[in-house]
Amino acid sequence: MLADNLDIGVQLSGRSQEPDQIIIHTPDLCQDCGALLSNSLPTASTRQQVFDISDGRVKVTEHRVEAKLCAKCGTRTKAAFPASVRAPVQVSPEQKVWTEPLAKLLLQIKRRVAATRQQQEAELTQRAIHCSIR
Numbered sequence: 001m002l003a004d005n006l007d008i009g010v011q012l013s014g015r016s017q018e019p020d021q022i023i024i025h026t027p028d029l030c031q032d033c034g035a036l037l038s039n040s041l042p043t044a045s046t047r048q049q050v051f052d053i054s055d056g057r058v059k060v061t062e063h064r065v066e067a068k069l070c071a072k073c074g075t076r077t078k079a080a081f082p083a084s085v086r087a088p089v090q091v092s093p094e095q096k097v098w099t100e101p102l103a104k105l106l107l108q109i110k111r112r113v114a115a116t117r118q119q120q121e122a123e124l125t126q127r128a129i130h131c132s133i134r
């Protein structure tokens with residue numbers, strides 16, 4: 001059963017093992033003291049993928065966000081994902097234009113099927129009670 005707040009069509013089930021493009025976001029300056037981090041090696045990396053199907057084939061762009069330790073003050077600074085990249089796996093904002101209405105329609109159909117099934121079960125139960133009373 002789908003939850004009412006489930007953003008279906010926007011969240012996908014899994015990551016691609018072979019993204020078409022990898023974009024690395026790295027912090028330039030320490031968030032605490034402002035020192036340059038260009039000589040620091042990344043300590044961690046988080047990734048999120050965007051799926052796009054606009055040209056007829058699936059194109060996967062992986063965004064990797066790095067964290068670095070400041071050599072001067074020891075503060076850990078993490079770069080940010082672009083504002084449009086908000087989930088571990090998602091479709092591109094352009095795709096949402098047509099996937100969201102479809103996802104809402106699918107949700108409505110599933111709710112209607114569930115309601116009809118519930119009504120049929122209630123009617124069958126009523127008939128069974130009616131037959132056993134006779």
Ligand SMILES: [Zn+2]
Nearest residue numbers: 030033070073
């Ligand atoms: Zn620092």
